[in-house]
Amino acid sequence: ATHQPIRLYSKGKFIGYRGGKRTQHEKSALIRVEGVKQRCDSDFYFGKRVAYVYRAQTVNKAGSKLRCMWGKVVGAHGNNGVVRASFKNNLPAKAIGGNVRVMMYPSRV
Numbered sequence: 001a002t003h004q005p006i007r008l009y010s011k012g013k014f015i016g017y018r019g020g021k022r023t024q025h026e027k028s029a030l031i032r033v034e035g036v037k038q039r040c041d042s043d044f045y046f047g048k049r050v051a052y053v054y055r056a057q058t059v060n061k062a063g064s065k066l067r068c069m070w071g072k073v074v075g076a077h078g079n080n081g082v083v084r085a086s087f088k089n090n091l092p093a094k095a096i097g098g099n100v101r102v103m104m105y106p107s108r109v
Contacts, residue, residue: 008104009051009104010033011033012102013032013100014030014031014095014097014098015097018030028084028086029071029084030082031085032081033045033102036083038080039078039080039081042081042082042083043076045102046075046076046083047073048073048104049071050071050072050073050085050102052068052091052098052100052101053067054066054069069087073085074086
């Protein structure tokens with residue numbers, strides 16, 4: 001029997017930065033996680049690692065053009081299941097609308 005590979009992350013979208021009427025806080029990225037529709041569902045993801053994988057122009061030492069930026073989910077944003085994530089380096093604006101991976105670790109269970 002052929003086994004399907006197991007996906008160890010939830011899919012998410014980077015929908016923008018946290019902000020007010022006239023401000024924008026780039027240190028806080030807003031992530032919409034697939035299947036999370038309300039605030040009480042989002043607390044499962046608090047503390048989970050987030051990866052933004054993108055393709056670069058040049059090949060690195062390992063021979064890959066793929067790069068990754070790491071962050072972590074730090075809280076909820078509003079009541080509709082959107083979460084806030086803080087990345088080691090802020091996500092670039094060109095990443096808005098792009099896919100992120102919300103990893104299933106570290107576990108808090």
